[in-house]
Amino acid sequence: MFGSRSQSGSQVVMADVMTADSSNLNQETDLQPGSLQEEKQPKEEPGAESNKEGEEGEDCSNSDIYRYIKDDLFTSEIFKVQIQNLPRYIGFNDLKKFLSKHGLNPHKIKLMGRQSFAFVTFKNQEDRDKAMKLVHGVHWKGKVLSVRLAKPKADPLLRKRKQDGEAADGGQPAPKRPAEGRDGGEDEPLGVQLANVVTPLWQVPYPEQLQRKEQEVEAVLHTLTREIGNSNKAMLPWLFVQKEKNKGVCCPLEPIKPSPVQTEYRNKCEFVISAGADGEDKTVGFRLGKYKGGSCAVVSPSDTIHVPEGAKRVVLAFQNYIRSTPYAVYSPETYEGHWRQLTVRTSRTNQIMAVVFFHPQKLDEDETASLKESLRSYFTDGEGKDSGVTSLHFVRMGQRTSAGSEDLPCELVAGEPWIHEELLGLSFRISPHSFFQTNTLAAEVLYSSVGEWAELDQDTTLLDVCCGTGTIGISLAKRVRKVIGIDLCQEAVNDAKVNAEVNGLTNVEYHCGKAEDVFPSILNAVVSPNVTAIVDPPRAGLHSRVILAIRRAEHLKRLVYVTCNAKAAMNNFIDLCRAPSNRVHGAPFRPVRAMAVDLFPQTTHCETVLLFQRVDYG
Structure with missing residues (x-):
């Protein structure tokens, strides 16, 4: 019924x-994390990542592949400039502050760091022209900036059709590289083609899937090891010892934990x-x-x-x-x-x-x-x-x-x-927009491991950052003095409050807002002999202000970082470990344990868990 x-x-x-x-x-969004060097960037508009079409001089006024800019629909692509000759090592936030200082309010910014230029779009022609006038020829960090108009990105679907048509006129289009586990391509049944897209490891034995994912996490640790050495010279002696003990990486990598179920999860x-x-x-x-x-x-x-x-x-x-x-x-x-x-x-x-x-x-x-x-x-x-x-x-x-x-x-x-779910013997209400791990049985494995690594006791105040419906904090609440959860989604926070009540918990409180806005004040107000944070942010990672707040809060000694995209979260890891500076206050953290948990069988993705501990200079 x-x-x-x-x-x-x-x-x-x-x-x-x-x-x-x-x-x-199976395809994760490849966004960059919030970082002290590279702020989380807004969702890209067409043309943000490349201006190749404009540079090749295609005629925007006549080509169908630019039809979208003539429709009765706002797109900031028609008010785009390219800022060239940017200083090295600046981040998204640096450029945003620079433009704001000159009274400019960009709609979108896409920083092309290695090429030392950026695409910036505005909401109207007046703002765009103002930017060209105020920024062109300005000296910034030893560089003289230049600004020029940038043409919009072509509609990718229409561009693809145009390319296919040109290829058909002049010969066969370039062959596509077969996906994982198949030899053919478009002649295969549609079900097989789709499986190769959404579950690319579906023909790979599960033990081999696990091995590949563990190797991916090991590669992430090698990168982190190198970056820690570059950003914090004081850690080099410790890093040398860890590399000797842990096969060249900065901390032990524990065996990957498989998903209890590999299909229909x-x-x-x-x-x-x-x-x-x-x-x-x-x-x-x-x-x-x-x-x-x-x-x-x-x-x-x-x-x-x-x-x-x-x-x-x-x-x-x-x-x-x-x-x-x-x-x-x-x-x-x-x-x-x-x-x-x-x-x-x-x-x-x-x-x-x-x-x-x-x-x-x-x-x-x-x-x-x-x-x-x-x-x-x-x-x-x-x-x-x-x-x-x-x-x-x-x-x-x-x-x-x-x-x-x-x-x-x-x-x-x-x-x-809403609907309800059971996890670790607890009941959780889930609203349409609320985050809940997509593999419930594997989430139980993940949360059990997180609880073990956090080393909680009755004196602990647990900070559950990006808490979703409250699953992590609620599952650990009886082991700590207090749980404080934070999430951007109001629906999720409402669910978390109900879930705490339904499960008979009175030592849990939740706050709605951006973590970078809410977390610093909450963290500063916590008075506890043992403060531990568990963060499970979106793919792009935590905002740099959250990292700065964590670094400043010397009473926060342990942090468990859960991520579904360790490469995207790399800047967060580095910033937790980098040497103190005028901007980064507080003793650094260092990674002490790492592990992969497979929440996404048949795909190339998994959850990565890293335990960070504050460096004790005493």
């Missing part, structure tokens, strides 16, 4: 369709809605490639091994429903259409949440209301009833929003507002 308990405007900004593709669940999946690679319209599934790679084709997840059967049932039911409606799928190429994404969350309590992302375009309120009622009826009394959905939400997409935005309001269409 639906709802019974057995216990994420009309057009989307061009930047979203090129950079916010979350359909391929994803409790959250984001499915794109588009034209199918098999020619079928309104297909719900995963893309065979990314939009910026020139692909919009979608394949059903029916043959994928990491998606649970419950989620597949919902996908099929929802696909049947949208095919019965007159509304088209949303096109990132033309900005037309309606159906955008379906997010499905499942749990071990047999509850299923479905979140439908829809662009109303020019539909009036009555039409939208009628659609939601039709959707409700389909999943409560119609053919979709057997899919098992217990929580159905509807999200209206706006002009400048992507499906991954946490501030998009979810309208409850039917059932309960």
Whole structure:
């Protein structure tokens, strides 16, 4: 029965369709972490990473690959400049402060550090022209800056089609490199092609998958070892001893912990809605490639091994429903259409949440209301009833929003507002936008290890940074005096508060806000003989201000850092260990233990856990 308990405007900004593709669940976003040297950069717009098209002199006014800049849609790509001859070693934050000092408010900044230039976009022509006037010829750190107009990045899909067309006229296009575990390519069944994209290790024996991931973490430690030596000469004697003891790296690397389950483990999946690679319209599934790679084709997840059967049932039911409606799928190429994404969350309590992302375009309120009622009826009394959905939400997409935005309001269409999950004998409420580890059984392994490494006692105040629904802190709360959690997402904080109450905990408190804004004041207010922090930030890592606050707080002695992208978090690791300076106050940390935990079988990714301890100069 639906709802019974057995216990994420009309057009989307061009930047979203090129950079916010979350359909391929094995592919992590390659963002740079917040760092004392390289501040976390905003999501890139088209053209941010390269200006090759402009430099080659393509005609923006006539080429279809620049059609998006002529549409009735804001994109800062049309107000872009290139600042050249930048000083060496400056970071994103340095450039941002420099521009602010000159009264400039850029919309986006993309710093190309090795090439000593940056692309900067503005919200209007006045701001762009002002930047060119004020910055060109300015002396900064021994360099004379130059500024020139930069042409926008081409629409990647249209550019790919143009290149393919030119290749067809003049010969065969360059062959694609086969993915892991396959010899052929486009002649293979679509299910195999998709498996090679979203689960690239699906044909690799699991022990070999684990070995590869452990080797990746070992390579990260080699990099960290080298960087510690470069950034903190005082640690060189200690580093020499550690390298002798630990096979050339700065700390022991413990054996990787496998996932208890290797298939059907994803409790959250984001499915794109588009034209199918098999020619079928309104297909719900995963893309065979990314939009910026020139692909919009979608394949059903029916043959994928990491998606649970419950989620597949919902996908099929929802696909049947949208095919019965007159509304088209949303096109990132033309900005037309309606159906955008379906997010499905499942749990071990047999509850299923479905979140439908829809662009109303020019539909009036009555039409939208009628659609939601039709959707409700389909999943409560119609053919979709057997899919098992217990929580159905509807999200209206706006002009400048992507499906991954946490501030998009979810309208409850039917059932309960949330689902519940059990982890380590505890119960957790999960809302549509709240973070919860995607592999519940492996998360239990991860959190158990984190708790062991933290060396907690009844005098400990535990800081749970980027806490999500509170899973880590709540699972450890009975072992400490107090838990303080911080998260950016208000839904997650609300869930965490409820979860603490449901599990009978009174020594837990939660705060909502950016970690860089909230954490320093909370940390300074903590009076405790034993302060330990556990951080589990997004892929890009912690903001530099959080790292600075951690370094200043001398009473914080231990820090457990959990990351799904250790390479992206490298600058955080280095900044924790670097020598004190005028800007970096407080004794440094050093890594003492490291381990990988496999939360993503069949893919190249895993969680990395590092334990850092404060250096005691006494």
